[in-house]
Amino acid sequence: MSADINSVSVSGHVTKDPTLRSTQSGTGILTFSVAVNERRKTQQGEWEDAPSFVDVVVFGKPTEWLSKDVRKGRFVFVQGKLRQTSWEDRETGQRRSKVEIVADLVKYDRLPDAERQQGTYQQAQQGTYQQPQQQAAYQPPQPTRSAYVDQSPAQPQDDYSDIPF
Numbered sequence: 001m002s003a004d005i006n007s008v009s010v011s012g013h014v015t016k017d018p019t020l021r022s023t024q025s026g027t028g029i030l031t032f033s034v035a036v037n038e039r040r041k042t043q044q045g046e047w048e049d050a051p052s053f054v055d056v057v058v059f060g061k062p063t064e065w066l067s068k069d070v071r072k073g074r075f076v077f078v079q080g081k082l083r084q085t086s087w088e089d090r091e092t093g094q095r096r097s098k099v100e101i102v103a104d105l106v107k108y109d110r111l112p113d114a115e116r117q118q119g120t121y122q123q124a125q126q127g128t129y130q131q132p133q134q135q136a137a138y139q140p141p142q143p144t145r146s147a148y149v150d151q152s153p154a155q156p157q158d159d160y161s162d163i164p165f
Helices: 063-069 113-123
Strands: 008-014 021-024 028-041 047-059 076-089 095-109 125-129
Touching: 008 047, 021 063, 028 063, 047 063, 047 076
Parallel strands: 047 095
Antiparallel strands: 008 028, 008 076, 021 028, 028 047, 076 095, 095 125
16 A cells, blocks of 8 residues: 655745635635746747746635735745645536645745845845644554565675775
């Protein structure tokens, strides 16, 4: 049995101001999008940026202050897990879906980009939001099998005492 890993990290610029809303029970939900650029060469040999736009969602108490600090154009680092959501389009009635990051960690500079470019970056405080870690239930180690395990009998160890280093 294998364990799946669902972990993702991206960094880029926020594409629009975040949207803050809450559930009926009062849990905050903050959503925003991050543009992640990939540099690649064109057929003419010129470098270009190819952006990918990634939706991010944050839950809980930090959503209120993150909604004030995280703004369009701000550079952020987001770490979390991927989640696919699906819904029915109200206009067409078709089933739609998207993949988004559920953030466990959001890092950013509290200094606006304009001030950072003026050389006051050293005075910036860094903002960090991190989801509290949940205690996982103890799982005893499971035996594993591999097709690449060497099944040959143990070989005698070579004597490397004569090597000068």
